[in-house]
Every structure is written in structure tokens, then in C-alpha cells.
Amino acid sequence: MPTLTIDGRTVEAKPGATVLQTALDAGIYIPHLCHDEQLEPYGGCRMCIVDIDGSRGLPAACTTQVAEGMVVRTDTEPVNRVRRMVCEMMIADHPDECLSCTVNQTCGLQKVAAYLGVRSQRLATTGRQAVTDASNEFFHRDLRKCILCGLCSRVCHELLGVGAIDIAGRGFASRVTPFGDTGIGESTCESCGQCVDICPVGALTGKNEALPPVRTVNTICPYCGCGCGMELGIRNNRIVRVRGDRGNPASRGSLCVKGRFGLDFVSASDRLTTPLIRRNGRLEAATWNEALDLVAARLIAIRTAHGAAAIAGFSSAKCTNEENYLFQKTMRAAIGTNHVDHCARLCHASTVAGLARAFGSGAMTNSIAELEHSDCIFVIGSNTTEAHPIVALRIKAAARHGAQVIVADPRRIDLVRFAAVHLRQQSGTDVALLNAMMHVILQEGLADEEFIRARTEGFAAWRPTVIDFTPEQGEAITGVPADRIRQAARIYARSRQATIVYSMGITQHTTGTDNVLALANLAMLTGNLGKEFTGVDPLRGQNNVQGACDMGALPNVLPGYQAVDDAAVRDKFENAWSAALPDQPGLTVVEIMHAAVAAEIRALYVMGENPMVSDPNLNHVRKALAATEFLVVQDIFLTETARMADVVLPAAAFAEKDGTFTNTERRVQRVRRALDPPGQARPDWQILGDIARRLGYPMQYRHPAAIMAEIAAVTPIYGGVSYDRLQPHGLQWPCPDADHPGTPYLHQDTFKRGRGLFHVTPFRAAAELPDAEYPYLLTTGRVLYQYHTGSLSRRTQGLERIAPPGTFEIHPRDAEREGLAGGDPVRLYTRRGSIEARAIVTSRSPEGTLFMSFHYGEAAANTLTNDALDPVAKIPELKVCAARLEKRPDTTGGR
């Protein structure tokens, strides 16, 4: 540890640290305007110059590394004279508008000027021309106030890997601008707002930030499984500003556009504020007592007439762990059914099934932060930039540090920009691609024999099943050139620390479990498990889908993946819950829909889900929901599903309750109440308690902390989790006891199941492939600006304008054949239904493949998708079906 003297004080520094950071950490202020510890040293503003014994001139503290024995003076007159000069030049061109500026009193320039005693504009303006730009949906650019510190463009390049803006021109004409001096709305900007957060002055400000918040609350983003930490700025019971929480280990202060600008839904005027009961075919306002009594009475009546197995429930990956725990407890202990599932079935059921078989645990093996230090990242079936934007930041950072990125995706997704190889396999042929890669690894002696011998089993039986499967055979099935398969296999196998990242492009297939097992084989074959910076990382979609699974909102397991058909497990829970529990695994999401049509399921309780948009084959879903005798929906909005309900219960949103979410890296994090719920809306955990009591099963808790205590007592992987321990960084399960620090990566010395197990995964084709009648392959996915069924993201107008509904992607050659131009309306048909959409002509999607996002109820891609199931995980094949299209006359004149 180098020791130096700053202004007469002796200070210990981290080796390699800068003088500026060392001083700031020691509480010594040095004025600075262009420095941020997340970015490379820059040295542009000259404000941080200091006097250092023995060095020539006045070096910038932000670009000078500390050295043993250094003597630094930060506040001498010669230093301040230069600083004052620089500061006066900055304010010479600065509009004199502090009082009306959003950042008044928090402005970096004000702070520096005050420190230096600069109080007025002494120098004449240079007459600099500067633009103002309102073309971004969420923030203003007023470059009259810009001091050219370059923080915004550097954060956009270095941290985001977007590079939408840069400094252009020279001298007085210098300016921060997108390519071609267009408005930023026309640039490649992704509206993440990171530049707004970092701008030290009022040049970049949020459009909605008229009034500053009066208090802030730290919580977790309600959108995706990255689990970013956010600081909500609150005023008048509304969220008026959102900032990234720099202390959060998953996100380190970053947020994507949805987290930062997409929270309008919380205070939307159409929030549910009162319970609704269907009377004479119409949903009418009711009191809580009426609604709760009715729910309990109908559920009891149906159970009496048809048995508990006639009742099913969908829990919610949006709700907290505590609420998911109570939901499945209500279904199992208070009602007596194991028919409880949730939308994880539609995204990662094959992960849970596949990885549990191969390794014994179905979660991301390693941590988000570790990705940055992998030397190879194999991204397959994950459009990470759009679906998990903050995880993507770590992948881009790894690439910047020299890691080799391999992207396997039929579409030319954003990460391809950072990739060493792009494999464009035809959708639904992943197993063939992976088997061919493993053939190469075996043939070329790149396997990790030692790891296979010491840590795995089943290798001898598995080996013959891939040893004859050549890259040429792989090419014939996948369409990826054999040499490229070889190249990818070599890069992955030769890297010391290789990580696999995957998501729904792998799981949402009838071969989803096989896809996952093949990835597990690949990682075991090369020994990329049980170590830091390696692993098999499934990215979980929803903010709390990991937690909902952990909490047993699944038909075959109780909390902590403890099997319902294991008598010892049941015993434990029957004791803990004082109730008899059903011993047969229940039905899954799609099976429940079928059972409802067959009148085997008669009542359905839906908490915070919207199957009328999210599930495959929507016409069938509608039929199923209509067929139920009794449908309860508990939600924050009157969703497409809620509109069909008999009773609707208004719930509190994420910012209106306490609890925990578990993000994709198994990190349990605190969610905090920042607002009061609107009207009579109440937190889901309270509603569930009231229902259970009316069902004759008392279940009251004073606070979610008490629910977590109960969870910890019955769930070994959460055994050491308690609210006290979740500050400030959360805990990664498994965390078996109160002294355990949590587990950043799994399977260190032994796999959860003992040895890792190789599984034979022969290639099987997708359930429905293009044919003469339906010549296109239709695949579905997400876009950055919307989330899931859109009930949250679509209530932010800016997001809706950037990503409007009803479009699909088609390759230019296909478009030419169909006589389509961009924006042309078509009708898309599959064997299950048809919808209207407009063409986006782009070579992002390969020839023969149509791509559509599924976020929109009125143009629901899931009207088209196939509900054929993976035989093991019962996940539907949302990623592949056969489609055709018909050009429509344009009645609206285009858009």
C-alpha cells in the first residue's frame, strides 16, 4: 500500500489508484468535472490539477497514479489560479439560468465555481453555437450548458458499448453529437439514460424531472431478471426520478431504458383501485369483504363438489418471494392441490428440468459479474442486449478486455458486433450444432479428460453418440458452415475459462430439455464448471422468476425444489404447515389449460399473470379460461386475462410493498415500499392471508420479514436468508445457515447431485416445420423497449412510441418474393390462427424466417405459436412454427 501526503495528511492508497480517487476516498475534495471511477482516466477538464513535489507543471490528479512518498498539495494559489481561468472560460459561454435549471444545487459546475470563488461571467462569450434537442423520448439535450467533459460519450462507448454520441469538430465548434449531427432520437441511442445520470451539469436532463424528489428509496427493478438496483426519487406519492444504485453488485449503477424511464405504470390512471365482481356479465366494483367472501365460498363449493384437484393456480414471477411462497402454500395447504405453476413453464422449465438432471440444480451456475473475466463467452439463444441489457454490459466489457465471444443465433443480434464468430443455425437445430461442436472437441483431443474422470459420469455411454456426428452432418441440418462449427468449438474448448450464456432461444422448444442437456454436456466435456468465470448461465426472464421457482410455485416441488412425492419432504412440510398435503405432482400451465377445456379444472386463481398474451395458442387459452366455472385474477391492471374473470382483486405494485426478489444469479435482494398503493389496492401477501383465513386456514403475518423467516426454516437453500442480512448486497443461494456468506458459483468441489451426468441427446426436428402450405419459419422474441405482455412497459408512452405494436421482421429476399415493402400490412397465418402485422424488411432475420415480438395483446404473436410440448419439461415450442402470409391492401395509408 503506497503511502502519500496530501495537504499535509498522510493517506494510504490502493496500488495503481489515481491521486484524485485516493484524495476523494480520503475525504479530501479536489474539484473535478470529467472524472468518473467507472471510466478510463481522461484528463480533459484540467480542473483537478494539483501540485506534486518534484513533478513538472501541474499534473491532472485524475490521470496521475499514486507513488510511494508522493507529496501532493491540492489547494494552492498557483493551482487555483489556473483552475479559475478554466472555470471562467467554461462559464463564459454558459447560459445564466441556474435558478431555472433542473440540476440547480446539485450541479458539478456550480460546485467547482463555488469552491474557486468564481461568481460572475467575467470573460466575453465566444459566441459558440449550440443546439437544443428534444428528439429523445425521455431526456432533453441542451448543449448550451455543455462543458464538453465527455462523460456522456465515454459512458456510452466504454460502459454501454453503444457509442451513439461522440465529440465532433474542434476548437469552438466542438460538440457532443450523434453521427451526422442529427437529433439523438434518430441515432443508435438506446435511451438507457446513463449519460443523463452522469452529466455533471444541466445539459442532459430527464423530461419528467421538473421537481426534485424529497426522499429516495433503494429497491430492485420490477422488469427483468438482471435484478438491477435502483434508487427511486419520491415526491407527492409519485416516482419523479429513477437512478441506478451504484452499490448494487449486479448492476453497479446501470439501468436500461425500462428501469430508468419505464415506471409510469406505477401511477397509471388505470390501476385497479377496488375489487370487482362479475354481476350480470359485467365487472362491478365491490368491497373487499364481498370479494374475498365470494372467492372463498366459490372455491370451497367447487372443492366440495369436484375435489381439490379441480382447482388450479398460476403464481407470479413478478411478485415477491414471500408472495409466491404464500400462494403455493395457500394452494397446497389451504386448498389441497398441487396444480400450481407459473410462467417459468413458458421460459425456463427446460432449464430447471435439464440442469437438475445434469448437475442437480437448475439455476445459473455463476454470477453476472464473473462474465467480465471469462475469456470466452458462448452466447446461444439469448438476445442479451435486448432481453438482459445489464448482463450484456458485462459481456461487452469482457469482449473489450479481449475475451472471445461466440454468438449462435439465427438473427444478427446486437452482440454479433462484439463476436469473434457468429453461427446462424436454423431455429430448432441447436442440438445438432452442439453435438457437432462436441464431435470436434473429442476428435481434436480438446476434452478435459481429468475433469471428466474426476467429476462426471455417463461419459463412456455418451461418447459414441456424438463421435460419428461430423460438422458436415451438422452443417446439413443447421445450415452453419462446417468450418465455422470447428472454429467455434476450438475457441470454446481452448479457452481457459469459458462461460455459456443462454436463454429462451434454447429453452422454448419441444427439444428444450435436450438443448439444455447438450449445453451441460459441452461444459462438462471441457471442464468449464465449478470454477469462477466459467459455467452454464441460463438468463432468467422475469425479475423474480428465479424466486418463484425457488418458492415452489411449481406443480412437482415444494419450496427449495423439494419433491412433493417424497414422503419425508411432505412430512416435514405437513408438520411445519399443520396441514395434509397432496402427494401427486400437479399439472403444468399448458396442461391446466387443456384440463380446463375438458372440465377437469373448474376454478383457476391467477395472481399477477396474463396468460391471454403470454401463452401459446391463444385461441385455445381463451376457450380454457371461458370454460372455467370460476376465475379469480389478482393484478394491478385489468389485463386481457382479468377482463375474463369472475372476481378481480386489486394488488399493490412493486414500489408499494416490502419483500424480496431473487435475480437470475440467485441473488436474493430487498424490495422496499416507497409509495402507498392507489385506492383500496393491497399487497398480494395480505390478500392471500385473508383468502386463506376464509378457507379455514389461518395464515397471518405482520410483515414480509416474518414470511421470510418461515421460508428460511423450511427451505434449506434459503436457510440463512433474513432481512437483516440482505443489506446492502443481498445474498446468493445456496445460503444454508445464518453464518454462510452465500454462493457466487455452484458445484465447486462436487455437483449438487454428486457427479455431473452426461445425457445422450440425439437431434430431433421441431414439432412443426415449414412446408408447401406454410413456407416460413416463425420465431418469437423480445425487444429492448417492451416487457413480456406489455402490461407494465406499454403504459410508458415513450416506450410505446419507440416500439409500437404489430410489426414483424422479414428478410429482403423474402419481401421481394412476396412483393412487400417496409411498412406494408400483411396477415400472418399459422395452423392455429392469424393476426395483422406490418413488415419490417431487414436482413437481421435470415431468409425464410419471420420474427415477431410477443408483447402486444392486440396483435398477439401467441395467437400463432405452437403449444406442442417438450416431453420432459412441458415447455411449449414458442420459438418455432410454420407460417404463411398474405399481403393486405393498405387501408390506413401506412405509418
Added chain:
Amino acid sequence: MQQQLQDVFDRYTGEQSELIPILQDIQDVFGYIPSEAMSETARFLNLPASTVYGVTTFYAQFHLSPQGRNRIHVCQGTACHVRGAEKIITAIQAHLGIAPGETSQDFEFSLEGVACFGSCALAPVLVVNDTVYGKVTPAQAVDILEALR
């Protein structure tokens, strides 16, 4: 344009350090740097387009629009300024109808004001197509240009 750009790129490997030589080649081919060429260069070098734009606009030698057949540079350094460079610019501007930084509609002339040429003894200095004219008067300047038509 695609083919001409490809011919330029074929001479390079795609390293990001090749940006400036590539821009020079493009300017040699087109006489300026078209917007599309900047985007294509960004793609070729796997750089953000904003970076290519930033670099291109940083250097005075790169032009973002087509230049005239005759390039007129009027020195605006201190010595020339003192000796009436502004009057020369005003005269040319009045005669050709273009301000510094602009090109005449017939693409015959581009006018630019530049910093000291280092020939201060000859101030005011006018440089047309790399020929230096010293101690020019506004009237002479106009004659010099007309002789080029």
C-alpha cells in the same frame, strides 16, 4: 459508391488504427467524405459511426460535402488579418456568392478561411489550388479567380 468503397477497404485489414488512412483514401476517390462512406467505414472497422464522424469532423483536411474544382484559401492569421484579409473575403464572397466553408453551385469554387500559412511577410495571403498569392488586393483576388474559369 459501394464498389469504390470496397476497393478502398480491400487495401486494409480492418484494424481500427486504419481509420485516418482510410478516410484519406476515400477523400481522394470522392473529393470529399460522403455520409454513407462514413457509415460503411464504421461498419468495416467495427467502430460506432459517431466515432468516425467525430474523427472526420476533427480534421480540417476532411470535407463533408463536395468541394469545388478550385479551392480558395484566404489566410485569417494575425498578420493577414491586420492587413485586410477580411476585405478579401468580403470581395470574394460578393463575387462568387459563397461564404467561407461553402462551395459554389456550379462546383467551380470552394472558399475557406484558414490559419496562418507561415508567409506573413507576404500578408495578406491568398492560396488558390496550392498556388500562393502575396500582398493581394480585393480586386486582384477577384481577377485571379476569374482567370481560372
